[in-house]
Amino acid sequence: MAETAAEKDYYRFLVLFFNCLLTFGSYFCFDIPSVLQEQFQGNLTCPNGTHSNGTEQNGTVGCVEGLGMTPEEYNLLYAIYAWTNALVVIMAGFLIDKLGNRFGVFVFSFLTVLGSSIFALGSHFKGTPYLLPLMLTGRLLFGSGNGSLTIVQNRITAFWFKGKELALAFGLTLSFSRLGSVLNFFFTQQFESHFGIQWTLWGGTFLCVMGFLSAIAVSVLDRVGMKQLGMDGVIQQESKKVRVQDVRRLPLRYWLLVLTIMFFYNGVFPFVADASKFIQDKYPGYSQQTAAYIAGAVYDSSLVLSALVGILIDYVGLRGVFAVGCAVLTLPVFALLAFTFVPPLVSTIWLGITYSFAAASMWPSIPLVVPQATLGTAMGLATSVQMVGIGLSNVIVGRILGTKSSELKIPLWRWQQMMVFMLANTVACIVASVSLNIVDKKQGGTLNRMTKRSLPEPPARQPGDTAPLLSEEEGGGPIN
Incomplete structure (x- = not known):
């Protein structure tokens, strides 16, 4: 019988191309505040129309015109993102199971467009009580x-x-997402210097619209391809509905893995959110654009390494060992940033490398420690806990850095306290990951075997007992 178009490799990779574009724009948008932190926290007006990038000149700090947010309000932009994400991902898993991928990809991509539009609109209300509520x-x-x-x-x-x-x-989808993050750190500051913060935020919205158009393309290709394969609706038919009682079936290894993930990401994302401002405040001679490049090096490393590291870990196993190693090797990063004047690029590249290995070793470990029938619940819950932790960390960092914007330059001692907080999260990650390896060894050492040897031969499936998010041979997850 002649091979259908949907069975050919080019069709699968065409689906993959548009699927990769789904999150390119939203990842670009996510960290726009990080690049423009000075503008978000800048003065509402500057005397005599003079502006600067906030670097010291002739012993004084120039005026930066911006939205007038305090450091606490700025970090709240990241906290509310994380907390909302934490609440929604569990419900989203249920909706996707019940109504299908095509419904999910349309609705959630539309929400990114709507959210980024309201965020950009809020920037037009600077100096009014409407700015913060609209942007939040x-x-x-x-x-x-x-x-x-x-x-x-x-x-x-x-x-x-x-x-x-x-x-x-999976590596290519993650790389495309990180490409959006990297391009944000390279080009957003230059765009803002020419067109202003409002048009910059609307530019991010335009990229989210491109993601929405890609969602339409993915929906059409997915529908046509599945019909040609005679499998229309198969994911919905095989999906196990998310049930609250499934949480009781999750083992101790899973919860230790969730804590390991949460504590590691508590150090990475809140740091990146404030890294550009930190570099300008502590290290002399760095412009806003250069500081953004250096902060973005965390994602540069991830962009380059994601696919290669995933394939390596699939081949050698040792996921638990890598989890411990990533946490231990991250300790010097925050110590260097807090107490030395070693060039910050060293620390951001270093953190990017450990982050790449952590993402590739921690998230794909979840399918190895939970029953297949509870995998969807486990992934959603892990993402939720991760986002709750990140949100709390953003709030704590905001309190550490200050509740007032009277000083354009945040004192060094406040930055050091922030880095000590990051060190504390990393130490907690080491404790959780070591405990994970101890428990895993007592229960057969699944995490440290190669993936294909970690799982028994799959038994005959029963309807409703599959988790289409992942195959049984290779794990993947919301590697953020």
């Missing part, structure tokens, strides 16, 4: 869409590449 509302809607969109993206990838280049496909 925008980040709330944006967060409710972006995290859930990643889950749908992974499910579509798993369906089309199950048993065929799955590790490569």
Whole structure:
């Protein structure tokens, strides 16, 4: 019988191309505040129309015109994103199971467009009481869409590449997302210097619209391809509905793994959110643009290494060992930033490398420690706990850095306290990951075997007992 178009490799990779574009724009948008932190916290007006990038000149600090946020209010933009994400991802998993991938990809990509639009609109109300509520509302809607969109993206990838280049496909989707982050750190400051903060935020919205158009393309390709394969609706038929009682079936190793993930990411994301401002405040001679480049090096490393590291860990195993190693090797990063004047690029590249290995070793370990029937619940719950932790960390960092914006330059002692807080999270990550390895060894050492040897031969499946987000041979997850 003639091979259908949907069975050919080019069709699968066409689906993958548009699937990769789903989150390119939203990841670009997510860290725009990090690059423009000085503008978000800048003065509402500057005397005599003079502006600077905030670097010291002739012993004084120049005026930066901006939205007038305090450090606490600025960090709240990241906290509300994380908390909303934490609440929505569990409900999103249920909705996707019940209504299908095509419903999910449309709704959640639309929420990123709506959220980024309201966020950009809020910037036009600077100096009024409407600015912060509008921008927080925008980040709330944006967060409710972006995290859930990643889950749908992974499910579509798993369906089309199950048993065929799955590790490569997951690596490419993550790389495209990180490409959005990297380009943000390279170009956003230059764009803002020419067009202003309002048009910069609307530019981010335009990229989210491109993601929405990609969602339409993915929906059409997915529908046509599944019909040609005679499998229309198969994911919905096989999906296990998310049930609250499934939480009771999750083992101790899972909870230790969730804590390991949470504590590691508590150090990475809140640091990146404030890194550009930190570099300018502590290290002399760095412009806002250069500081943004250096902060973005965390994602540069991830962009380059994600696919290669995933394939390596699939081959050698040792996921538990890598989890401990990543946490231990992250300790010097925050120590260097807090107490030395070693060039910050060393620390951000270093953190990017450990982050790449952590993402590739921690998230794909979840399918190895939970029953297959509870995998969807486990992934959503792990993402939720991770986001709760990140949100709390953003709030704590905001309190540490100050509640007033009277000083354009945040004192060094406040930055040191922030880095000590990051060190504390990393130490907690080491404790959780070591405990994870101890428990795992007592229960057969599953995490430290190669993936293909970690799992028994799959028994005959029963309807409703599969988790289409992942195959049984290779794990993946919302590797943020």
